[in-house]
Amino acid sequence: MASSTLPDDQLRNLLSRLQTLLPQLNHTLHTSTVSTAEILKETCDYIKKLQREVDDLSERLWKQLDSMGIDFEMVKHLLN
Numbered sequence: 132m133a134s135s136t137l138p139d140d141q142l143r144n145l146l147s148r149l150q151t152l153l154p155q156l157n158h159t160l161h162t163s164t165v166s167t168a169e170i171l172k173e174t175c176d177y178i179k180k181l182q183r184e185v186d187d188l189s190e191r192l193w194k195q196l197d198s199m200g201i202d203f204e205m206v207k208h209l210l211n
Contacts, residue, residue, distance in 0.1 A: 146170050153177055 137145070146167055150156050153173050156165055196206060 149174055 150165060150170050153170070155177070156170065156173050193203065196203065
């Protein structure tokens with residue numbers, strides 16, 4: 132992986148934009164400074180949480196489809 136550096140202002144802008152997407156940090160935008168490490172940690176945690184939610188919703192959907200007698204293979208084929 133090639134390394135590259137961003138100018139400080141671009142990095143600050145990206146971190147600020149990322150922070151606005153994190154519900155647990157969004158409220159601190161104007162009240163305090165959050166470190167880069169904290170923003171990145173919270174981003175990773177939030178992505179993991181969202182992935183668990185997607186997995187849970189997928190499982191619930193498949194169970195619902197199964198209870199309705201819908202063929203999994205047909206649905207997979209339609210989704211591809």
